[in-house]
Amino acid sequence: MKSHARVVVVGGGVMGVGLLYHLALEGWTDIVLIEKGELTSGSTWHAAGQCPHFNGSLNMTKVHVYGTELYPKLEKLTGQAVSWHGCGGLRLACTDEEVNWLKYVYGVSRLAGYECEIIGPSEIKQHHPFLDTTGVKAAFRTVHDGHVAPADITNAMAAGARQLGAEIVRRNRVMDIKLLPNGEWRVFTEQGTIDCEHVVNSAGSYCDVVGSWTGHNVPIANMLHHYVITEPLKELIDLEMELPVVRDPYSHAYLREETNGVLVGPYETATAHVCWDGKPPRWDYESELEAPELDRIMPWLERATERLPLFGETGVKSIISGAITHTPDGVYLSGPAPGPKNYWMHCGASIGICQGGGAGKYLAQWMVHGQAEINMREFDPRRFGNWATKDYTEEVSVADYHHMYYCYKPAEQHQVGRGLRKSSLYDRLKAEGAQFAQIFGWERPRWYDTTGEGEKYSFKRSNWFPAVREEALAVRDGVGLMDLSTFSKYEVTGKDAYAFLERICANKIPAKDGGIILGHLLNENGFIESEITVTRLAADHFYVLSAAVAQLHDLDQMNWRKRADEQVTITDVTDDFGVLVLAGPLSREVLAKCTDIDLTNASFRWLTGKTATVAGVPGVRLLRVNYVGELGWELHVPMAQMPKVFDALMAAGKPHGIRLFGTYAMNALRIEKAYRGWGSELTTEIDMIEASMERFLRLDKEDFIGKAATLRRKQQGPRMKLVYMEVDNTDSDCVGNEPVYHGGKVVGVTTSGGFGQKTGKSLAFAYVPPELAAVGTELEVMMFTQMRKARIIPDSIWDPANERLRA
Template sequence: MSETETSKLPKHARVVIVGGGIMGCGLAYHLAHEGWSDVVLLEKAELTSGSTWHAAGQITHSTSSFGLGKCVGYNIDLYSGLLEEETGQSVTWHGCGSFRLAYTQDEMDWLRHTMSVGRALKFPMELVSPDRIRELHPFYNLDGVLGGLHTPEDGHADPSGVTQALAIGARKLGVKIVRRCRATDIKQQANGEWKVSTELGDITCEHVVNAGGTYARQMGEWSGLQLPMTSMTHHYIVTDTVPEFLELDQELPVIRDDKLVSGYIRMEQKCGLIGIYEKENPNTVWEEFCPWEAENELFEADYDRIMPWLENAMDRMPIFSELGIKREVHGAISHPPDGHPLIGPAPGVRNYWCCCGTQIGIGWGPGLTRELARWMVHGAADISMREFDPRRFGDYADKDWQVVKAKEDYCLRHEIPFPHFNRLEGRPVKPSPLYERLKEKGAVYEEVYGHERPRWFARNGLEQRDYYSFKRAEWHDVVGEEMRAVRSAAGIMDISAFTKVELTGRDSEAYLDRLVANRLPKKVGGIALTHILNRRGRIELELTVVRLEENRFYLVCAAFFEQRLLDHLAQELNGEAVTVRNLSTEWGAMTLNGPLARDILQPNTSARLDNAAFRWLTAQEIEVAGRKLWALRMSYAGELGWEFHIPREDMLAVYDALWKTGEPLGLTDYGSFAMNALRLEKGFKGAGELTNEVTLPEADVMRFVKLDKADFLGKSATVDSAEAAELSWICVYLEVEPDGLEDGHGGEAVLLNGEAVGATSSVAYGHTVGKILAFAYVRPDAATPGQELEVVIMNSPRKARVLEVPAYDPDSLLPRTDARVEVAAE
């Protein structure tokens, strides 16, 4: 090794990024812009020599994800001028616009919903007829097309040019990029720093970032990490010169034909380009190991695999049908199990960051890396990162499961992204003890952090399967029946899909108290609802805390926050004598709600259940059907009710006993769809409202905060937010006029006098009150109770009004209902 080579590599840096594609260079650029320039990026070959260089480079405003939409809008602004102005490096931006076509009413509904989200983001887009498509793209066969979404400011860029420009921008701000330097190991040192071993020597750093693309999974294994993603191969082909294109003065819009082509068709100079994500027989490579010598790697085209869609493409673009093929591009791209990139902290370790698993790097990369940079530098991103957080997967996400799910994701790449779309491959993973019993009773399940949770129960002749629609689906009335049962009699639900953690030790109270914004329960059996924040005062997660004993606490939160909670607890320890025990798989849980809940529970326990003996928001260890369990008197449905937290082996016996008693009284099984609508009727905020992008004052949950506490993580930022002259936005509770067909799905624009002032975060139809109910984040001037607004549902504005109190039981009297007093006859 020459002296020149070793001098390239510093001995220490604040951040080391491993990987020089669009994601690694994008993060280096944005870290420098956020103020961290002591950054070293390592690339084993040349920049963009992995998946980036063979990307098609397209980007569209057409997204139904509000958070991802913010990233896309930023990226298009960057590519269409800002990046080149800053760096002088051409990105070869083609602002040709695009169409997404619809052949069915379901596809049209998808486009209408996208329009609703796009209006909240103030994106330029319009729904157009086939005549308008034909006017702007005269060569496409529009037989069967009902309409399309026109996004006129879309386009495509040169992937290598974009990445080089980001690298230039990073270098100008002090980032060091070392090419031809392969990392060989990443290990955390005793002092918490990371040592990155490379072919040119070692470098230590405070933060390490895995931006390894198709190498990311095996790089994670160096550090004992399981990072779920699989390399899938994708084709696009470039035709010979198209004679009809020679006479064009401007570039044709990109066509996204999800149904027939399962991909996209566009101009490539004066040639045609066809990209295909086949919907069957997807191909994996490098399932165990991506070879280190791979560089600008391509595979031989597999025409047998893509031929049905290629033939459709030729039918749609008949001017291509007699042309030869100039170039075949068949390269590998990382696919995570659910289609969303891994952007954020790796599970179980400190200061190891994932910036990988990105199947659409050019379209998503810069915006996501900007958010990751903000997360690293400031402690929180500015969009909700829940769908991208690498900690959303647990130990169940082993290699075999990863491959199954990546194949599923690839095949779904150009399917309609229906609300509540249920990915069924590789399941069940973690069924509860009630799984088979409830399945026999009609449960239609969803997966939550590996757990199987009932969504709704097939009744009234409905087939036991998923039904998909942007309108009211077939299960709408069944969910209404479940809700009415809970409101009028009682409902029982398997809620094992919760994170359940026990915290013990002599310092447990003091330790936990400095992590949460609310006061801990003082008495044994007390329950407190609180939030864990980050240093920016943004919400990490909502937490239920139960004091089981003087120095023993039970913590419950949503299942997908399990690793986030465990990491938070481990990383905030400062020498305290505390033991953390994860009970999430050892214990299950169920809830019993409704006015007859006490009547159903009492015959199965010797414990007194009246208000004097068992108060609202308290917990007791009791026996039910001869099994010991913790009963928590609380209700997410806003009714009289209890949650039962119980060892898994005892769940079935308790459920059967309660069902035997309750069935004659009208006890009904219910699922998460009814639970969500019930909580909206009660005005209870959920995970859609309580995210890393908002503070407690912005979320309007300051009643769960005690600012007179000595200190808690994020307190100063919370105080600053509470004392701000004006908040950026405020979470409001809305009632929206229904039309009997469409209820909304989240992300829809909220209008004040026709101007977009915010977006919905959760929406559901409240069968009890006969209104659509929603939470939305809006500008402060639109947040006054009684304010008349509009919510754009399926591209149609609906009258809405800001509510001051819950639509159902506004005084919250029902959960506190006491036992009936029996009067003896004279």
């Protein structure tokens, strides 16, 4: 084993090997994979090997599609035999909402480019003659779904990696990892040490243990999963075709043909549990199975027999019962770990066989080129913080496993593992009917329910719609108050703080105390990494805000960009301050009753900030800025004192009809104002020019990270442009990833949308080719398989001159 490499990958399952292969394809060949046993000897070897396309996430769909395209070609590419079964798939729908889900995913399929159709119950028999379709309303048929032998594709990618120059060391346990003073990582193994620029934790069932060596929290649970294979059946022996893989919400199982028998793998909706009482497996645990628990999973096997009677007509040949890794949201971890650079995670996959190829491809791109060609935000390990404790991870992973085939409607979330991070107003807001969503561990109100019903989740507008209308109109016509304490908040201080922020930000940093700017951190390729708000409190003191989910991401972005010779301190103060948003044409009258500071426009202009005493609470940071497009202030209050300020504002606002509002109303308001969102409109897939954000670029600055690439891209011209559209629709609004059509062809994709309650219009953002980006262009958006007319309108439909903000 060599003593130094560019990359060391820890773990030889399908995820680790898939990454090794694709790093080599990208040209990085000084790479080593270390596996304690044999390749695939963890959870990979006993996986069922399903490779589906059906997925509600466009980026995850691209991962899946790549795998199903790669695996049939691997034997030719590497010379290693691969058993690929391209039998197709059927995803059944048994409720109207499940049918809506199929229709939404059909739109995603048009963007991802795979072959599929939605068929009725009578057509299912043409593709699966043995299926009982009782209770089935529709099926999503994918033509090129399949299944594969997990060891085959893993060994084929390993062979391909070796052929390209990668090294694989088996039977060599990694025992520790340490960060060296020079920024490299030292990997301690049974066969010696190896130093590397990049280390990748792809340790499967052990990834949380491996992460703990370097202080990294890795939120994975090892779930116990079964599948059962029957003896061969004459009906299948005589069948000329191979049956498609069926995914059935009734039995909550996948059902397929396997060696002329039937394979059934249930995801039980109750009684599921973690392996080994939540403890890590023994280090010598290799290619082992757990004792099956047939009695426990029998209710789901019985339902599978109802759906596929053949399953009950012969004996059981084998039972596979083993550990699969699972994260709280069911999405694997792939990307940088928080903290020191170049520690990567690539683990936690519960559908890892299908995802191994694509996951490896896109992480390899990120490592080699600084970004992937898809938006990696949903895979980024930093979407979880230290609030994702072991108890939380296990509890929510079990719930997510229970819901594997449940149809989650937009905004619907797990109800376990809640209440982890709460602002000091939580109890007050709950008493007012707040309907909370969990965001980066925080409980944040989406809307306020006065009926006691709670939210009725749907793919269409639901019972929240009238209440959200009232909330939004209160902000537009009077005054509203919102708890937005979930902001990520940082203090950037020191002699070089101004120069540092000026260097890393594409916008000009305020030169005067009290100035506020919206800024963007670009990567070296000129694409958008982060969106931040910067307030200058003093020449050596800046207050930086960003999205709740970006707390670790943006802390890394700032720390990683800091030079060793810069005297700058970056402090995360997220939990220290609560945030109240007071907005609306009457907000000045309300705030004036709670503070002595001069709030007139002449004294307190838009995009400025001051420190004041509010409701007797000193040190409140008043920022005249908001995300709803109205006169208003953000009040950044010491968290413990926020109830006092809240009560005072509510009392002062009562004569003016003050109303609490949540994120649903905020979205309705920001979409009318054409405000972009980080992670939807603004991602590492696009640059500032393509996002129509040139007004926040200061190309006349001496330099900033990404400037040279931005100038090159401006000279080349945009590949696409963000446009703002009005959509003809009556019962639903764009949520993102709906295909946009022109002349009968897919030409773009929506990124987000909503209903503008004041303007009475369904609005959306989309990326389209530059030649179609002119105001007035007529387009169509596919929504639930129906074409809806859309037209490009100017930014923005509400207060385009910002007169209300400056009032």
